[in-house]
Amino acid sequence: MTTAPNDVVIVGGGVIGCSIAWHLASRGAGVTLLEQNALASAASGASAGGVRQQGRDLRELPLAICAIGRWEHLEAELDADLHYHREGHLTLIEDETDLPAVELSVAQQRAAGLDLHTVVGDDLRDLAPGIADHVTAGTYSEHDGHANPILTTHAFARAAEQAGARIRTGTTVTGIHQQGGRVIGVDTSAGPVSCDHLVLAAGLWIPRLVSGIGINLPIVGFAPQMLATRPMEPRLHQVLGARSRKLSLKQIPTGNYVIGGGWPGDIDLAAGVATPREESIVGSIRDATAVFPELANATLERVWVGVEALTIDEVPILGPLPGVDNLTVAAGFSGHGFALGPIVGQLIAEQILDGTSSLSIDALGLDRFAGAQSGPPKITPKAG
Amino acid sequence: MTRKPVVVVGAGPAGIAAALAAAASTHCILLDEQSEPGGYALWRTKSAEQTPDVEVIPRLREAGIDYRPSTSVWALFDGPTVAAYASDHAYTIAAAAVVIATGTVDCVWPVPGWHLNGVFTPRPTLADLRRGAIAPGTRFGIVGNSPQVRSLVEMIKAFGGEISKVTADLTTTRIAGETRVERLGDGRGSATVDHVVLALGRRPDHALALQARAASAFDRQALVEMPLLTGDGATSIPGVFVAGEAAAVRGGDAIRAHGKLGGNSAARVADGTAAPTIPESAPPTKPDVATWPIPSDPETIICREQLVDLATLQQAIRDGAHDVNDLRRRTRAGMGSGQDILPALAALLLHQDPAIPDERLIARVRPPIRPLPFRAVLETLGGRTA
Numbered sequence: 001m002t003t004a005p006n007d008v009v010i011v012g013g014g015v016i017g018c019s020i021a022w023h024l025a026s027r028g029a030g031v032t033l034l035e036q037n038a039l040a041s042a043a044s045g046a047s048a049g050g051v052r053q054q055g056r057d058l059r060e061l062p063l064a065i066c067a068i069g070r071w072e073h074l075e076a077e078l079d080a081d082l083h084y085h086r087e088g089h090l091t092l093i094e095d096e097t098d099l100p101a102v103e104l105s106v107a108q109q110r111a112a113g114l115d116l117h118t119v120v121g122d123d124l125r126d127l128a129p130g131i132a133d134h135v136t137a138g139t140y141s142e143h144d145g146h147a148n149p150i151l152t153t154h155a156f157a158r159a160a161e162q163a164g165a166r167i168r169t170g171t172t173v174t175g176i177h178q179q180g181g182r183v184i185g186v187d188t189s190a191g192p193v194s195c196d197h198l199v200l201a202a203g204l205w206i207p208r209l210v211s212g213i214g215i216n217l218p219i220v221g222f223a224p225q226m227l228a229t230r231p232m233e234p235r236l237h238q239v240l241g242a243r244s245r246k247l248s249l250k251q252i253p254t255g256n257y258v259i260g261g262g263w264p265g266d267i268d269l270a271a272g273v274a275t276p277r278e279e280s281i282v283g284s285i286r287d288a289t290a291v292f293p294e295l296a297n298a299t300l301e302r303v304w305v306g307v308e309a310l311t312i313d314e315v316p317i318l319g320p321l322p323g324v325d326n327l328t329v330a331a332g333f334s335g336h337g338f339a340l341g342p343i344v345g346q347l348i349a350e351q352i353l354d355g356t357s358s359l360s361i362d363a364l365g366l367d368r369f370a371g372a373q374s375g376p377p378k379i380t381p382k383a384g
Numbered sequence: 385m386t387r388k389p390v391v392v393v394g395a396g397p398a399g400i401a402a403a404l405a406a407a408a409s410t411h412c413i414l415l416d417e418q419s420e421p422g423g424y425a426l427w428r429t430k431s432a433e434q435t436p437d438v439e440v441i442p443r444l445r446e447a448g449i450d451y452r453p454s455t456s457v458w459a460l461f462d463g464p465t466v467a468a469y470a471s472d473h474a475y476t477i478a479a480a481a482v483v484i485a486t487g488t489v490d491c492v493w494p495v496p497g498w499h500l501n502g503v504f505t506p507r508p509t510l511a512d513l514r515r516g517a518i519a520p521g522t523r524f525g526i527v528g529n530s531p532q533v534r535s536l537v538e539m540i541k542a543f544g545g546e547i548s549k550v551t552a553d554l555t556t557t558r559i560a561g562e563t564r565v566e567r568l569g570d571g572r573g574s575a576t577v578d579h580v581v582l583a584l585g586r587r588p589d590h591a592l593a594l595q596a597r598a599a600s601a602f603d604r605q606a607l608v609e610m611p612l613l614t615g616d617g618a619t620s621i622p623g624v625f626v627a628g629e630a631a632a633v634r635g636g637d638a639i640r641a642h643g644k645l646g647g648n649s650a651a652r653v654a655d656g657t658a659a660p661t662i663p664e665s666a667p668p669t670k671p672d673v674a675t676w677p678i679p680s681d682p683e684t685i686i687c688r689e690q691l692v693d694l695a696t697l698q699q700a701i702r703d704g705a706h707d708v709n710d711l712r713r714r715t716r717a718g719m720g721s722g723q724d725i726l727p728a729l730a731a732l733l734l735h736q737d738p739a740i741p742d743e744r745l746i747a748r749v750r751p752p753i754r755p756l757p758f759r760a761v762l763e764t765l766g767g768r769t770a
Contacts, residue, residue, distance in 0.1 A: 038710035045713055150713050158703075169706045230720070230755065275597065276751055278461045278476065285761045300756040301720045 008352060009034065009186060009195035011173045011209070012202030014044035015149055015338055016330050018156035018167075019345025020199055022078075025163035027353055032195070033157070033165060034188060036172035036205070040153035043203050044338065046226055046274075046306025047149035048248050048260035050239055051339040052089045054109060054116050054141035057315045059363040060336075061112045063343050066359055068143050070342035080155035082147045083253055087237040089144030090119070090128055092291050093137045098243055106139055116141045128238050132291050146239050146250050149338050156345070173202075176213050182325045197326045197352055203309040204269065206331050215321055218369050219332050222310040223265040223274040227284050229298040231255030236292065245287040257298060259288045262335060265305030274305035310334045318344065318364040319351065328352060329366070388480035389413050389450075390650045391466045393457050393592060396423015397636060398628020398643030399485030400440060405647030406483070407447040410654040412647075413477060414444065415455045415468055417754075423487050424586075424629070427510045459751030460596040464623040467751070469760040480654035481623040483646045484593050486630045488586035492724045493676050495527065495582075497559030499688035503580045506532050513543045518579065520544030525568030525577035527557050530585035530671065549575035555677045585671040590630045593619050594749040601666040602742035604734075607673045607727035609746045610666035617646040618661050623653045632667040673727050678735055686729075689722030690715075697729070701736050707744035708733060718747065721755075 008024055010017045013035025021033045035041075051071055053064040075082050093102055102118065109116050119127055120137045127140065157167050168190070175187040176198065185194035200206045207217045236251040247261040263280035267273075281303060289295045311317060311332035321327045330348055333340065347357040390406040392399045395416035403414040418426060421440045444451045455470040464482040468475060490505035497503070504512075512518045522545045526533055529552035537547055549568050551557055556571035559580055568577045590611055594600060598611040599620035610632065617625040627646035628639040652658040679686075682695035692715050705711040708729050712718045718726050730745045 038706035038713075040713060041706075041710065154714065167704075169704060228720075229758075273597075273748075276459075278459070278465075278467060278751075281751070282761055285758050289758060289762060296759050296762055298758045300752050300758065300761075303750050303752065 007032070007195050008197045008199060009193055010199040010201055011186070012200065012205070013039040013153070013157065013167065013169060014042060014201065014203065015040065015047070015153045015156065015341040016333070016344055017199070017201035018153050018160060019341045020201060020330065020348050021160035021165045021167070022156045022163065023345040023349035024352065025160045025165040027349060029349075029353060031160065031165035032193060033160070033167045034171045034173050034186070034193070035167070035169045036189075036202075038169050039157055039167070040150045042307045043309070043333070044149050044153045046224065046304050047338045048226060048250070048258060049146045049149045049338060050089070050144075050248055050250070050336070051084065051086070051147050052141070052144045052239065052336070053114050053339075054089055054139060054144060055091055055241065056336065057313075058108065058112055060315050060340070061109065061114060062359060063340050063347075063361070065113050067340050067343040070346070071147070071339070074342055078155040078159045080151065080158070082152045082155060084145065084147040085253070086143055086145035088127075089141045089239045089241065090138040091241040091243055092131065092135045093139070093243050094135055094291070095244060096136050099137060102137070102139060102243065114141065115143060128236065128240070130235060130292055130294055131240075132293050135291060144239065146252070148252075152338075152341065156341070173209060176209060178213055178324065181323070183327050197328065199348065199352070200327070200329045200331060203331055203333075204307050206309065206329065210321065210329075213324070215323070217317065217329070217331070217366070218312045219309045219317075221267045221269060222308045222335065223267040223305045224260060224308055224335050225263050225265040225276055225280045225284065225303065225305045227259040227281065227300060228302040229257040229259075229295070230301045232257065232298060235294070240291060242287065242291050245291070246283070247287045247291065249288050249292060256301070257288070257295065259284050261287065263287075267307055269307075274307050276303045276305055308333070308335050312369065316340070316344075316364055317366050318348065318361045319366070321366060387411065388478055388654060390481050390483065390647070390654050391415065391464070391477055391479040392483045392485055392647065392650075393466070394423065394485035394487055394630070395421035395451070395453070396425070396485060396487050396628065398487070398630070398633070398639045398646070399423065399483070400444070401640040401643030402483040402485055402627050402647030402650065403444065403449050404447050405644040406651040406654070407449045409651045410480070411450070412448075413450040413452065413479075415452050415457055415466070417454070417456050419454050421451070421453070427507050456754040457592060458754045458756045460592055460624065463596065463621050469756060472757075472760055473763040474756070474760040475764055479623070481625065481650035483617070483625045483627050483643075483650050484590060484630055485627045485643055485646070486589045486592060488629045489589045489724070490582075491584040491587050491671065491673065491727075492582055493554065493584055493673070494679055494684055494686045494694075494725060494728050495554060495557045495559065496679060496681050496684045497561065497565070498582065499685040499691065500559055500561050500565045501563055502561070502565035502578065503559060503582065506536050506581055506583050509536070509579070509581050510539060513539055513545070518543065518545060521546060523548040523576060523578045525559075525565070525575065525580040526550045526583055527554070527568070527580065528552060528583035528585070530583050532583040532585060536581060536583055548577050586629075587671070588630050588632045588669060590626050591749050591753045593624060593626050595751055595753050596621055596624055598624060599663065600746070602745050603666065603669045604742075605672050605674050606669035607730045607745075608669060609749075610669055612663035612666050614661045614663045615645070616649040617642060618649060618663060620663055622660065623650070625650055632669045634670075674731070674734075676731070678731055686732075687715075687717035687722045687725050690717055690719055692717035697732055701732060705733070708747045712747065723747070
């Protein structure tokens with residue numbers, strides 16, 4: 001394909017949809033983004049904000065490494081403060097018998113190009129004072145960090161609008177129109193919208209949309225729960241994860257600790273709400289304090305829950321949907337899509353406008369599930 | 385098998401009446417944040433020693449009520465499951481029914497300078513007076529014309545404070561100072577002050593019912609979300625009731641009667657004889673916050689917890705902030721302990737678009753509705769107590 005389609009409709013106003021809108025619009029494509037609620041009101045609004053390479057599936061790791069290169073210049077590119085801090089990500093190991101498996105995983109990730117190494121003893125305490133005494137080791141990825149997902153989503157949207165994109169919030173897409181194996185438009189709560197290409201970046205709301213045109217996506221809902229403490233003295237620079245816990249712990253610029261990592265809340269998709277779960281609040285507090293004991297002095301100020309789309313293999317589905325010429329999906333980020341936002345936007349835009357992308361996303365296509373047993377995934381997702 | 389208890393949250397007049405009514409037929413636990421019973425009346429007594437009703441504790445004991453002072457409730461889960469903490473331990477009570485009798489909170493409203501140190505609502509001011517934490521001769525300014533003003537003036541004088549200025553004109557009120565309050569002014573002049581009290585009235589505190597996701601409506605006069613209630617205070621959630629001032633009932637006898645009604649109904653839920661009811665309306669709430677003026681100075685701090693000014697909020701609304709939750713996400717105003725200004729955020733959205741649907745004015749109320757010390761959770765590791 002050499003001629004750019006002049007009208008791309010994107011469904012979903014999270015960080016992924018807004019990044020796709022920016023990358024398309026900045027290259028001159030006519031873009032309309034439709035969001036049923038407000039920008040960053042579902043998964044992106046509840047993201048922990050991790051910008052992490054380590055610990056990813058090897059199919060996803062090349063994207064994460066490229067994404068870090070984009071993050072380095074993203075605030076300048078979007079002319080916005082994204083609260084991006086790159087002070088490293090440490091995954092803590094509490095059981096010595098895990099070390100052989102950890103070393104193997106470190107070797108694999110290094111072979112894939114990630115600057116990752118194991119830190120032990122005094123080096124670990126020097127790196128991150130405050131880590132519990134029983135923690136044996138950590139795998140340290142120096143260039144990982146965190147940013148503010150809401151600021152980032154809005155910055156992409158604002159840049160896209162300045163490049164000519166139209167962003168329509170409060171607009172629900174209710175159906176997809178096809179003709180001769182092509183999408184010709186969508187029905188919305190504000191009337192029909194026609195398009196030459198349709199991009200679905202609406203997370204958990206996509207399966208219902210595409211089931212109307214006979215496509216089954218292996219995506220289920222997941223409600224990652226996040227906690228924030230009252231502000232405390234600056235102390236923790238890195239993002240902490242833990243090999244044997246559902247934990248992502250960071251201290252944001254305002255001094256609050258933000259705790260996530262996959263403890264679940266409850267989703268009521270019909271009502272469009274996700275609600276906190278008591279045992280997950282207790283579990284998160286217990287996990288965070290176990291590896292970072294001074295949090296025992298913290299006070300819980302806020303709890304919130306996101307609505308995430310999770311795939312069977314916990315790796316996103318990116319690219320064209322089979323059987324329809326001009327329909328692209330970017331979904332199922334399974335709790336770790338925020339960091340990939342810049343690169344996913346770039347690659348999807350390249351695929352639509354150039355017919356190919358500068359970094360292959362073939363391994364992330366829907367066709368990887370062909371012939372696979374589908375069923376509810378077994379899940380211990382590591383958010384953000 | 386022991387029967388599940390009725391839990392009453394709040395030991396003010398409504399909560400005490402509810403607990404006494406419930407305890408007549410079932411086991412009742414009465415939780416209260418304060419160290420002694422009495423509710424709002426406690427704030428107005430002249431010293432820490434003077435309890436408004438010294439007979440209360442023996443009466444609770446005689447009735448067999450398990451009264452637990454200095455205990456905060458931070459959430460309801462799965463309907464009437466009460467998550468509480470006291471000093472250094474947290475616990476959960478699987479109750480048959482809960483009566484939320486949490487009274488009122490002091491209203492706030494942004495006026496220029498209200499974010500300065502030395503600006504308080506009546507309750508912390510009264511607490512400081514009682515503790516002797518305010519020096520005699522301290523010069524007070526008071527903003528508001530609510531019924532709180534008269535008793536506040538009496539209390540300040542009784543503790544040796546001076547009243548330098550009282551103003552009810554929110555449109556021209558301006559609090560000035562470097563980091564602390566120094567002057568309070570309005571259209572008729574200004575005075576030197578050390579301490580300013582925003583005495584704008586009280587509004588129902590039913591955050592627990594909203595956090596539990598009781599069906600609700602937005603009150604466009606008070607600019608707050610109100611749970612829908614039946615006559616006895618039943619919410620849409622089986623076994624969850626709201627009683628007394630938390631249910632917008634006013635006046636001593638009416639509050640006690642409403643508490644008794646709620647306590648009786650809660651006890652009927654506990655013994656399995658209650659007929660299900662579906663609330664259809666929310667009681668009208670005071671004060672009439674919708675008439676309060678939006679500040680004209682764009683530099684006025686609206687959220688004093690997150691230090692967000694009017695210009696920033698108006699820009700976010702012009703940028704397309706879709707609803708009150710979106711406005712909070714975009715600006716951080718009204719996050720964390722800044723939730724007291726949610727009515728002001730609703731007013732800004734309504735000012736921009738009077739036709740905005742109610743559901744866009746409703747902010748999500750999530751746990752914890754009281755700050756929860758990690759230490760309390762760690763002590764119990766989530767153990768359940770009944």
